Amino acid sequence: xxxxxxxxxxxxxxxxxxxxxxxxxxxxxxxxxxxxxxxxxxxxxxxxxxxxxxxxxxxxxxxxxxxxxxxxxxxxxxxxxxxxxxxxxxxxxxxxxxxxxxxxxxxxxxxxxxxxxxxxxxxxxxxxxxxxxxxxxxxxxxxxxxxxxxxxxxxxxxxxxxxxxxxxxxxxxxxxxxxxxxxxxxxxxxxxxxxxxxxxxxxxxxxxxxxxxxxxxxxxxxxxxxxxxxxxxxxxxxxxxxxxxxxxxxxxxxxxxxxxxxxxxxxxxxxxxxxxxxxxxxxxx
Amino acid sequence: xxxxxxxxxxxxxxxxxxxxxxxxxxxxxxxxxxxxxxxxxxxxxxxxxxxxxxxxxxxxxxxxxxxxxxxxxxxxxxxxxxxxxxxxxxxxxxxxxxxxxxxxxxxxxxxxxxxxxxxxxxxxxxxxxxxxxxxxxxxxxxxxxxxxxxxxxxxxxxxxxxxxxxxxxxxxxxxxxxxxxxxxxxxxxxxxxxxxxxxxxxxxxxxxxxxxxxxxxxxxxxxxxxxxxxxxxxxxxxxxxxxxxxxxxxxxxxxxxxxxxxxxxxxxxxxxxxxxxxx
Ligand SMILES: Nc1ncnc2c1ncn2[C@@H]1O[C@H](COP(=O)(O)OP(=O)(O)OP(=O)(O)O)[C@@H](O)[C@H]1O
Ligand SMILES: [Mg+2]
Numbered sequence: 396x397x398x399x400x401x402x403x404x405x406x407x408x409x410x411x412x413x414x415x416x417x418x419x420x421x422x423x424x425x426x427x428x429x430x431x432x433x434x435x436x437x438x439x440x441x442x443x444x445x446x447x448x449x450x451x452x453x454x455x456x457x458x459x460x461x462x463x464x465x466x467x468x469x470x471x472x473x474x475x476x477x478x479x480x481x482x483x484x485x486x487x488x489x490x491x492x493x494x495x496x497x498x499x500x501x502x503x504x505x506x507x508x509x510x511x512x513x514x515x516x517x518x519x520x521x522x523x524x525x526x527x528x529x530x531x532x533x534x535x536x537x538x539x540x541x542x543x544x545x546x547x548x549x550x551x552x553x554x555x556x557x558x559x560x561x562x563x564x565x566x567x568x569x570x571x572x573x574x575x576x577x578x579x580x581x582x583x584x585x586x587x588x589x590x591x592x593x594x595x596x597x598x599x600x601x602x603x604x605x606x607x608x609x610x611x612x613x614x615x616x617x618x619x620x621x622x623x624x625x626x627x628x629x630x631x632x633x634x635x636x637x638x639x640x641x642x643x644x645x646x647x648x649x650x651x652x653x654x655x656x657x658x659x660x661x662x663x664x665x666x667x668x669x670x671x672x673x674x675x676x677x678x679x680x
Numbered sequence: 681x682x683x684x685x686x687x688x689x690x691x692x693x694x695x696x697x698x699x700x701x702x703x704x705x706x707x708x709x710x711x712x713x714x715x716x717x718x719x720x721x722x723x724x725x726x727x728x729x730x731x732x733x734x735x736x737x738x739x740x741x742x743x744x745x746x747x748x749x750x751x752x753x754x755x756x757x758x759x760x761x762x763x764x765x766x767x768x769x770x771x772x773x774x775x776x777x778x779x780x781x782x783x784x785x786x787x788x789x790x791x792x793x794x795x796x797x798x799x800x801x802x803x804x805x806x807x808x809x810x811x812x813x814x815x816x817x818x819x820x821x822x823x824x825x826x827x828x829x830x831x832x833x834x835x836x837x838x839x840x841x842x843x844x845x846x847x848x849x850x851x852x853x854x855x856x857x858x859x860x861x862x863x864x865x866x867x868x869x870x871x872x873x874x875x876x877x878x879x880x881x882x883x884x885x886x887x888x889x890x891x892x893x894x895x896x897x898x899x900x901x902x903x904x905x906x907x908x909x910x911x912x913x914x915x916x917x918x919x920x921x922x923x924x925x926x927x928x929x930x931x932x933x934x935x936x937x938x939x940x941x942x943x944x945x946x947x948x949x950x951x952x953x954x955x956x957x958x959x
Pocket of ligand 2: 752753880910
């Protein structure tokens, strides 16, 4: 009896604590978004999206930075997706399970937590200097691809692990090879999960500024890039650059650019969720 | 013993001994499956002990015995489905159509086309009914649309599913009932045209009506295929099988004509099991 009362009080306390924690998060986010919207919405316009950068806040736009972000997004995806998924499949399906692979697994998980600026330094040395790619979109994309590879590998492995053995059994029992089983059954069944991981990783990549600054992304690019070897800027760097200016106009521009970046990120996450749900429904019925 | 055999083999190849052999060869030819002193281990655990069992072509063999006695292990031995378990080890001979599937050079994929398998829980692919049945053909690289179509429809007709699904072959197989799903799984196996079909408690997840349909189906399939079925249902074993094999703690205790096993078992443990006095 006494115990029951105690448990009920604990229950209550815990739910209050949880409620407070959640509220703090939501309030902070709301304040942030309202502030940004307040500053940014008035400047956000078609002109803002299609104008080149300028020294005059009212004339400046985010066209080059947005195009840079699009380039970076696509190239990073093209590089990281096949590499990450293939590594995940290999480690999960073919890799020998021993102490070394256990160590590798832990290391990959740890790599996902390495500060992004470290990846920037790695990219600077390898891609910019050794491979002589210069301060190009390609060098930036390769660097970001390295950054998100661990996330893609880990989520691919998780997705593959969740595929029931009965599905593999069915395929093997009909005379399928291991590769056929992976290609025709395991990958389709886990693709929803893999895709979610890839898109979430990519939405992290397009929010990164630090590693791209290190590999030499520019704050001011007069023209939108037209090839992977061009110089570039991206939205986070543009935002960073504007925020450090004294004029009030640039602060507003930065807020507007943040809104654009947020919309892109939310859109990506939305697509990820939509695709996952669609895929799972298709796989269930 | 294995090394002794190796020494004998070259002698067997000599002409004069060949003339002595035919009677033995003849006997072996009607046995589509034969295991000779088979032992199976999972690491240290001895799961099958000196199992000698011969199975005739176009017969239905029921494997019965209490839970954990090695029925599934025996079944999966025959299409090498346990190969992926690292601790799984086989000693002895498993002959299928006279070929030692663990020692002769064989393609494991080819073996599984000859020895099909139906599982306890229906496990259709999350694809259309048509694609489920066509899968085994597609992975063989068969591209001929007419051939695939013909074989798929033929297989669906064989399992008696045609009237139920003919209008929506493109429907996802997971949307079917459990019994229909299991028949899709059987059709999928038939489409590959195996010689032997292994069934591991194929009706244990099904309702009585679906169960009796599958039992009827097994009796029909006997004309063309050799069927080995694991079941916990004694009535089922006596209804559909010609031969019954009773396993207990990894040993094959008794094997014989089903009518004999059920009316007149020789071993006391068999009798106790089939009369339900231990389980
Ligand atoms: N992968 C495995 N690793 C280790 N031991 C195993 C493995 N699979 C089965 N066994 C053991 O081998 C024995 C036989 O298992 P098996 O699945 O063949 O039994 P069964 O007769 O099919 O039982 P049931 O009627 O419950 O399906 C059991 O004791 C089981 O614990
Ligand atoms: Mg079993």
